[in-house]
Amino acid sequence: MTTESQGKIQGAQRLLLGSNATDAAGRSLVDITIDLVFVGTLGATAMHMGLLNMLSSLAFVIASLPAGHLVDKYSALRVLRIGLGTKFALLICLALLAFTGTLSIPLGMLLCTLLGICNVFSETSQTTAVPQLIEEDPAHRTSSISKLIARLSAADQTMTVVIPAVAGTGFTLLGAPAMLGLATGLALLGLLLALRVRSYRQQLGAGPSDAAPKQKAKVLSGLQYLAKHRTLMAITLAVALANLGLAIGSAVEAIFIIKDLGFGELGYGLLASVGGAGGLVGAALAGRISGAYSPAKLLVFTGSAQALLAGCVLLAAFTTEAISLILLIVQALGWGVAALMFNIASSSWVVDIVPEELLGRVLSARRLFTFGAVPLGGLLGGWLGSSFGTTAGLIGWVCATSLAVLCFLLMRSSATR
Numbered sequence: 001m002t003t004e005s006q007g008k009i010q011g012a013q014r015l016l017l018g019s020n021a022t023d024a025a026g027r028s029l030v031d032i033t034i035d036l037v038f039v040g041t042l043g044a045t046a047m048h049m050g051l052l053n054m055l056s057s058l059a060f061v062i063a064s065l066p067a068g069h070l071v072d073k074y075s076a077l078r079v080l081r082i083g084l085g086t087k088f089a090l091l092i093c094l095a096l097l098a099f100t101g102t103l104s105i106p107l108g109m110l111l112c113t114l115l116g117i118c119n120v121f122s123e124t125s126q127t128t129a130v131p132q133l134i135e136e137d138p139a140h141r142t143s144s145i146s147k148l149i150a151r152l153s154a155a156d157q158t159m160t161v162v163i164p165a166v167a168g169t170g171f172t173l174l175g176a177p178a179m180l181g182l183a184t185g186l187a188l189l190g191l192l193l194a195l196r197v198r199s200y201r202q203q204l205g206a207g208p209s210d211a212a213p214k215q216k217a218k219v220l221s222g223l224q225y226l227a228k229h230r231t232l233m234a235i236t237l238a239v240a241l242a243n244l245g246l247a248i249g250s251a252v253e254a255i256f257i258i259k260d261l262g263f264g265e266l267g268y269g270l271l272a273s274v275g276g277a278g279g280l281v282g283a284a285l286a287g288r289i290s291g292a293y294s295p296a297k298l299l300v301f302t303g304s305a306q307a308l309l310a311g312c313v314l315l316a317a318f319t320t321e322a323i324s325l326i327l328l329i330v331q332a333l334g335w336g337v338a339a340l341m342f343n344i345a346s347s348s349w350v351v352d353i354v355p356e357e358l359l360g361r362v363l364s365a366r367r368l369f370t371f372g373a374v375p376l377g378g379l380l381g382g383w384l385g386s387s388f389g390t391t392a393g394l395i396g397w398v399c400a401t402s403l404a405v406l407c408f409l410l411m412r413s414s415a416t417r
Contacts, residue, residue, distance in 0.1 A: 013148055019193035020071035021155040026186035027119060028115050028163035029198030030091070033179040033331050034112060042105050046170065052109055060371045067124045068222050068364025069247065072357060075212075076132065077197055078230050079360075084191040087118040089135035091187050095180035119130065120367075126152060128360045130351055132199035143291050146348040150290040153344050154283035157336075161276040222291075222361025223368075225354070232350065236366045238404045239346050240298065240373040242306060245400030247377025249310060252385040254395030260390055261316065261324055271332045278336025286344055295349035296412070302342035303405040309334050310401050314394040331395050 038044035038052065071079045094111050102232035120238050127149070134144045226232050257268045288297065312331040316324035352360045377400070385393040 001116060006338055008198075010283050011153075012199070015193050016129060016133060017083070017124065017151055017155055019080075019190045019197070020152050022186045022193065023087075023122060023126075024156045024159035025163050026183040026190065027089070029135060029167055029183040029186065030094075030115065030158050030262060032164050032167035032184065033171060033176055035194035036168070037103065037176045038108060042103070042108070044105055052112060055109055056114045056116045057112075057371065057375050058241065059066055060367055061119055063117040063120040063132050064364040064367040065123075065220070065222070065361070065373075066115050066364075067121045068361035070121070071125050071128050071360030071364075072323045074350070075199075075358065076125045076129035077194070077199060080197075081117050081123055081191065081194050081316060083121035083125060083359050084187065084194055086310050087115060087122065088184065088187040088191055090115055090118065090260070091180065091184040095177060095184050098180050099177040104188060120364075123145060123235065124160065124360055124363055124367075127347060127351065127363055129197070129199075129358050131359065133197075138326065146290040146295065146344070149348040149351065150286040150344045151346070152190065153340060154286040155225040157283040157286075157340050161279050186288035220362070222347060222365035225358055225362055226365045229353075230411060231353065233350055234263060234408050235299070235313045235346050236369050237411065238408035239343070239366070240369045241407060242303060242342065242379075243370055244373040244377040245306075245310065245397045247374045248381035248384065248393055248400060249313065249397030251378050251381025252390040255311070255385065256317070256390040256394065261321070263325070274329055275332040275336050278333040279340060280336070281333075282337035286340060290344050290348065292319065295345045295352070298341060298345035299349070300405060301406065302338045302345060303401070303408065305334065305338040306342060307398060307401040309338060310394070310397045314391070314398050317417055 008358070034052075038048065077215075090111055093104070094115075097107060097111075107223060128149050130145055130152075133148065155277075161287075167179065170182075226236065254268060254311075257263050257271065260269075309331045312327040316327045319327070349361065350363065350366065381393045381396060384396050
């Protein structure tokens with residue numbers, strides 16, 4: 001590869017990273033602002049907020065398969081631009097409604113659901129576009145994919161930590177219309193950056209029509225391919241079980257820390273800040289770590305780390321107050337790193353082994369299981385906590401994350417025989 005072509009590829013990667021970062025910043029800003037508007041301005045009840053969260057999760061289920069099909073059919077970069085453009089238009093409507101004081105709870109829920117669908121399309125497109133921005137060199141393809149996905153994930157993680165920290169202050173000083181206007185500007189910037197991204201093949205003169213292989217496969221091809229591929233199923237099951245465990249733990253963790261251990265809201269908030277710091281550490285180390293280890297080794301190591309860290313929270317129920325605090329700090333700091341690297345390992349591995357013409361649909365099919373486990377885990381964690389106490393929910397968290405690694409190792413070993 002010439003120095004010139006390598007520079008063009010790196011430039012395209014930087015544009016995609018910039019588009020991803022601004023999109024993630026705008027998405028985080030909208031999420032925080034909508035919560036504050038619903039609760040503080042519109043007087044939303046717990047039922048309203050629960051319904052809002054359910055609709056956001058439902059958007060992933062509804063749009064996952066169609067998004068994957070369209071990404072594979074029309075190319076990832078084209079669908080990315082359409083998704084970001086639609087999101088920009090929806091945010092203009094949301095900002096105008098907030099500015100004129102005509103925003104209502106039903107309208108807000110409708111717009112947030114549509115924004116959630118746009119997020120499915122943009123996130124699927126961003127990941128599917130990765131192989132199109134990697135040079136076709138078998139010797140470096142796997143590591144190049146891992147590093148680019150690590151950089152995308154690091155940008156996401158950084159924005160989800162930084163933006164909430166300043167959004168509350170901005171909302172108090174400037175109000176909802178200004179915050180939503182800022183989010184709209186970020187969406188526009190992300191769209192403009194995405195419009196400038198060109199795939200590796202386009203840079204070699206292949207033309208836009210070659211940006212994605214032509215195919216006539218069906219919408220369910222991703223599910224069919226996933227079901228037949230043992231390694232893919234192992235990766236997907238591991239992520240689904242890890243998400244299930246986290247959702248179970250999240251349902252009882254706040255009650256456990258605030259009430260059972262007696263650390264109160266302040267203690268819980270400080271631990272959340274430590275977790276955010278851990279996420280930033282993970283974001284800073286993501287590229288270096290992902291390039292040094294294979295996805296398989298990284299998945300097992302970080303999955304095991306998640307099980308041990310969940311065990312730290314459970315152990316805090318049976319120790320002194322001082323030791324409990326130390327265990328919770330270790331868990332909060334370590335979880336941000338382990339969870340981020342776990343997701344990077346699974347995503348980069350999938351992108352590397354799935355044929356490019358099926359990648360969008362396979363990624364979307366995986367979302368049905370990996371994201372579908374979250375509401376199930378929330379319900380299970382709530383039932384365990386209500387029926388048997390918060391300790392039962394924490395045990396469920398440890399069991400699910402341990403099963404994630406165990407099932408992966410068993411399925412992986414049978415697939416390689």
